[in-house]
Amino acid sequence: MTGDVAVAGAGMHPWGKWGRSFVEYGTKAARAALADAGLDWTAIQSVVGANTVRCGYPGQVAGATFARALGWQGARVTSVYAACASGARAIDTARAQILSGMVDTVLVVGADAAPKGFFAPSGGDRPDDPDWLRFRVLGATNPAYFALWARRRMAVYGDTPEDFAAVKVKNAAAGAANRHARYRSPVTAEQVAASPVVADPLRLLDICATSDGAAALVLSSVDFARRHGVADPVRIRAVSSVSPRHPRTALDLPDIATDSAAGPGPVPDAFRPSIARAAYEEAGIGPEDLSLAEVYDLSTALELEWYEDLGLCAAGEGAGLLREGATALGGRVPVNPSGGLASFGEAVPAQAIAQVCELVQQLRGRAGDRQVAGARVGITANQGLFGHGSSVIAVR
Amino acid sequence: MASARTPVVAGWFTSGDGDFRLLGTRCRGCGAVYFPREDTYCRAPGCASEELAEVALSRRGRVWSYTDGRYRPPAPYPSDPAAEWEPYTLIAVELAAERMVVLGQGAPGVTVADLAVGMEVEVVPGVLDGGAEEGGASWATWNWRPVPGQARS
Numbered sequence: 340m341t342g343d344v345a346v347a348g349a350g351m352h353p354w355g356k357w358g359r360s361f362v363e364y365g366t367k368a369a370r371a372a373l374a375d376a377g378l379d380w381t382a383i384q385s386v387v388g389a390n391t392v393r394c395g396y397p398g399q400v401a402g403a404t405f406a407r408a409l410g411w412q413g414a415r416v417t418s419v420y421a422a423c424a425s426g427a428r429a430i431d432t433a434r435a436q437i438l439s440g441m442v443d444t445v446l447v448v449g450a451d452a453a454p455k456g457f458f459a460p461s462g463g464d465r466p467d468d469p470d471w472l473r474f475r476v477l478g479a480t481n482p483a484y485f486a487l488w489a490r491r492r493m494a495v496y497g498d499t500p501e502d503f504a505a506v507k508v509k510n511a512a513a514g515a516a517n518r519h520a521r522y523r524s525p526v527t528a529e530q531v532a533a534s535p536v537v538a539d540p541l542r543l544l545d546i547c548a549t550s551d552g553a554a555a556l557v558l559s560s561v562d563f564a565r566r567h568g569v570a571d572p573v574r575i576r577a578v579s580s581v582s583p584r585h586p587r588t589a590l591d592l593p594d595i596a597t598d599s600a601a602g603p604g605p606v607p608d609a610f611r612p613s614i615a616r617a618a619y620e621e622a623g624i625g626p627e628d629l630s631l632a633e634v635y636d637l638s639t640a641l642e643l644e645w646y647e648d649l650g651l652c653a654a655g656e657g658a659g660l661l662r663e664g665a666t667a668l669g670g671r672v673p674v675n676p677s678g679g680l681a682s683f684g685e686a687v688p689a690q691a692i693a694q695v696c697e698l699v700q701q702l703r704g705r706a707g708d709r710q711v712a713g714a715r716v717g718i719t720a721n722q723g724l725f726g727h728g729s730s731v732i733a734v735r
Numbered sequence: 736m737a738s739a740r741t742p743v744v745a746g747w748f749t750s751g752d753g754d755f756r757l758l759g760t761r762c763r764g765c766g767a768v769y770f771p772r773e774d775t776y777c778r779a780p781g782c783a784s785e786e787l788a789e790v791a792l793s794r795r796g797r798v799w800s801y802t803d804g805r806y807r808p809p810a811p812y813p814s815d816p817a818a819e820w821e822p823y824t825l826i827a828v829e830l831a832a833e834r835m836v837v838l839g840q841g842a843p844g845v846t847v848a849d850l851a852v853g854m855e856v857e858v859v860p861g862v863l864d865g866g867a868e869e870g871g872a873s874w875a876t877w878n879w880r881p882v883p884g885q886a887r888s
Contacts, residue, residue, distance in 0.1 A: 456809070457806075457808060457809050459809035459810065460811070462810075464811075466744060469771075471811060472744065472771070473838075474808060474809065474810070474811055474812050475743065475744075475811040475812060475813070476743050476744060476863075476876060477812075477825060477838055477839070477840060478804055478808035478812035478814070478823070478825075478840075479808070479825060479838065480804065480808050480809075483802055483804060483825050486802035487799075487800040487801070487802050487825070487827050488800070490800045490801060490802060490852070491799065491800040491852065494800070494851075494852035494853070495852070535805065536805050537805055537806060538802045538803060538804060538805065538825075539802050539803045539805075539847045540802075541802075584780075585778060585779055585780050586767070586779070588834075588835075588836075590799070590800075590827055590836045590838070595770075595771060595837070595838050596770045596771065596835055596836060596837040596838060597835045597836045597837075598767075598769075598778075598835065599767060599768035599769065599770075599833045599834055599835040600834035600835065601766070601767075601768055601832065601833050601834040601835070602762075602765050602766050602767035602768070602779060603765055603766060604779075604781070
């Protein structure tokens with residue numbers, strides 16, 4: 340076991356399309372987290388920012404950008420990037436600083452201002468960049484990959500478009516009770532079925548939007564939390580930041596092909612299940628210990644895949660778990676009680692931090708109408724482009 | 736004629752009118768196969784080889800999955816924004832000998848209704864049309880096409 344760090348405070352800026360700067364969103368989320376922790380900004384010894392590649396130079400030095408906006412006070416600054424896993428990498432970096440004894444208090448911030456429509460690669464003529472090539476040669480958008488995985492599930496496991504729609508219905512119901520969510524209206528299966536097909540078999544309401552939003556955490560050593568009168572804080576017990584093993588035989592964006600498994604030697608386990616497994620091993624728990632999970636539902640079908648990758652059920656049984664109601668609020672192990680990406684839309688560097696903010700509220704018993712009764716252990720899972728696994732386990 | 740066009744990426748498939756094939760590389764050290772090609776080093780973690788030889792990939796494979804694009808992808812996809820958008824299929828194909836999955840667009844006229852997971856497909860020359868923004872140019876590429884004579888099961 341690595342050792343725990345305490346969550347002293349959590350804060351968010353509501354998700355939406357606000358048309359303002361990511362710096363404003365992040366700074367407001369940071370102030371909310373500091374207020375939640377009851378700490379003055381000057382008590383923060385380190386700032387770790389999750390970068391955004393779409394917001395120019397300030398977005399690529401996010402730690403410094405937020406430290407400047409909050410008022411330079413001399414704290415160490417670090418900026419990290421790991422695509423959709425950037426927020427979890429920021430948490431991982433903060434945790435390492437605390438566990439090494441380098442600092443007692445770290446502010447973690449992620450914020451984004453997203454463009455409308457499909458995410459596109461960086462500009463220019465860059466034939467050595469796989470992300471550029473998949474758009475150039477194939478026009479393969481992110482939803483195209485989500486659709487390939489969804490169709491594969493239909494063919495291999497017998498999942499149906501109605502199963503996928505049921506994920507949206509479940510997450511929209513939870514998100515309607517979350518004041519930070521962008522979409523706060525219940526959605527019916529009929530509404531999903533009536534939305535236009537984007538990439539067969541997925542429809543608009545199967546695919547997460549791109550949003551503006553921000554999330555922040557104040558992390559501290561457990562001793563610091565105790566000295567400040569918090570005897571029983573939410574603790575982060577594990578952060579998985581594993582990468583794939585060669586050969587990667589699961590087709591993944593932005594790749595045009597998988598690795599070949601025809602070389603000598605055994606084919607390793609698939610990447611996605613290895614992400615949660617590393618977190619479970621570090622925390623010394625298993626999927627049977629979970630009270631709830633927050634997973635990266637970039638598409639409705641992908642949420643079902645995560646059920647299996649987290650070990651909530653065997654491969655191919657994700658839709659069955661959904662149908663029996665196990666993953667809905669009130670079920671055996673609610674998944675995405677926040678409303679998930681279905682209700683938020685993705686604000687890339689903020690999203691993995693927002694997942695942890697939801698665990699914190701749930702484990703504190705302050706999630707209101709979304710509360711998972713008696714929540715003690717929560718896990719988050721996501722995966723960033725280019726081989727960035729991320730999973731965080733929090734306990735109380 | 737596809738063979739007269741500039742390839743969208745150099746060295747990824749054969750030119751000329753003969754046997755059309757995707758081109759990858761094979762490590763002389765460990766035998767690992769790469770597409771898109773690796774020419775400078777092998778990416779297998781236990782292999783230090785920097786010698787890779789060009790290899791033609793299997794002409795035929797089976798559909799691993801498929802989808803289509805109902806909306807125009809963003810740049811740098813070559814497409815004329817003034818022209819009406821024509822959806823195309825995207826097919827992921829499992830090559831048995833190479834034990835890998837390779838993406839490609841479906842040949843013109845192939846729709847998702849023509850496809851099924853497990854169906855046999857073959858690689859054929861294809862064309863990517865640029866728009867007015869790219870001077871009306873077009874590029875050679877590869878497409879996957881169902882092998883004739885199969886019923887969609």
